[in-house]
Amino acid sequence: MKLNHLNLCVNHMSEAVALFADIFDFELVDRKGDAISVMKDEAGFTLVLSRLATFGGEIPTYPEGFHVGFYVDTKEEVDGFFLRLMSAGLAGKEGGPKPMRGGYTLYFKALDGILFEITSFAV
Template sequence: MKLNHLNLCVRDLTEAIAFFQHLFEFRLLEQKGDAIAVMNDEQGFTLVLSKMRANLEDYDRYPKDFHVGFYVDTAAEVDQFHQKLQAFGVASEHEPKWMRGGYTLYFTALDGILFEVTSFNE
């Protein structure tokens, strides 16, 4: 069985598209107005971004431990990503560091979604 896609609900679809294009090199395949966008990466993973409905304000937050994680091959790539993130204007709470067996960067973006970029190699 192969995970085919993930639907991530976001408040600002335009911001989320730019975020995934510039930082994670996803390609925009299709967009339906300001409601939904379909993207994919170099490995063939499909990311669907859908705009949260405004009338669901009490139910539109992800749980505290929810996060989106990416693996890269080397610790240097984590550092390079951190520099790219800063240049894009997204702050991280800390520098990348070794934890739980990997070199990891955590940061929050897109109105509160936690992201992780990790390498298990030096």
Template structure:
């Protein structure tokens, strides 16, 4: 069994599309106005971005430890990604470091979604 797609709700669909295109090299397949965008990573994974419905109770946040994780092959790819974030004006609170056996960078983007870039280089 293989996970082949994920529907991620975002506050700003346009920003999220540009974010995934520029930082993660996802390709936009189809977009339906400001409601939904379908993207793929050219490796068989489909990312569906949906606009998060506005709520008056200010509860449009993912749980604290929710995150999207990306594995890369080398520690230098983690470092390069950190530089890429800076180039796009996305600040991070930390630099990459060894965490639980992997060289890892955590950062927050898209109004509060946590991202992880990790290498388990041997």
């Protein structure tokens, strides 16, 4: 069995599409206004971005610990992502990449606080 797609709910569609295109090299394949966007990566994984619905006027947030993770082949790729984030003004208080749990990992927050992880285990 292989996970082939995921729906991620976001507050700001254009910001999310730009992040996944510019930082993670996803390609936009379909968009329905501000309601839904479909993106694919080079491995064929499909990411569906949908507008996060409000409940009683409040915008829900993801729980603490929720994150989106990417594995890359080399430590240099992790460093490359960090450079992309710095160029895009997204490198935050989480700091730069560091050795963690047997890998070399970069954490950053974007899209209203969603935690992202980029890790290489080839250290």
